[in-house]
Amino acid sequence: MRKSLLLSCFSLFFLLAACGNKKNKNTSINNNQEITVYNFNTIEPLLYSTSNKTKIVNFWAMWCAPCVKELPYLQEYAQKHPNVELLLVSLDFPETIEKELKPFLKEKNITAKVIMLDDPDANSWINKIDPNWSGAIPFTIISINNKRMFYERSFENVEDLNNEIQNNF
Incomplete structure (x- = not known):
């Protein structure tokens, strides 16, 4: 026994x-990935590229239809170009991460790095990023070395994004 x-x-x-x-x-x-929540002071250094690597930083939210439409284009471009670092900055609320954001990313097959910006002083940090930015999203920063371009619009397809990078860098 x-x-x-x-x-x-x-x-x-x-x-x-x-x-x-x-x-x-x-x-x-x-679970798609760990999504870290930043305030502007901690996220600001992530917005720059000081190397030969192309850095694309896209500000977006789940509730923004043009943002959602362009996410696959950004991801596809980064996957096709190994010298590109893509960072998706969600402006959704931190309490939505587990029940809404992660399922959304999984459903849309978004595997790029996603972080969240949660800083209530938007009037301050928007101007620090680009004084010409109205605050509308999607908003994309593309940088190589110390050159930065700002796009307050959505990219229509991968070719649109590729053309902007080819013509400006």
Whole structure:
């Protein structure tokens, strides 16, 4: 009886361990990625490129139809160009990350790096990014070395984005 009880406990331990490992693997696959929430002071250094690498920083939100439409174009461009770093800055609310933002990214198959900007003083940080920016989104910064271009519009397709980069950098 004791041997049977020990064997049962041992089997249960391995069964739970196996289920636990499977659950962890599924969790990491199902959860798109960790999304860090920044204020403007902590996000500002991420908005620049000082190397030969092209950096595309796109400000967007789930509720912005033009933003959502262009996300796949930005991602496709970055995937086709290994020298491009794409950073998607969500302006959604931090409380939406788990129940709305991550499922949205999974549904839209967005795998690019996503961070969130949560800073209530938009009038201050918008002007620090670009004094000509009205605050409307989508808004994209493209930079290479110390050259930066600002786009307060959505890109219509991958070719549109490619043309802007080819013509301006």
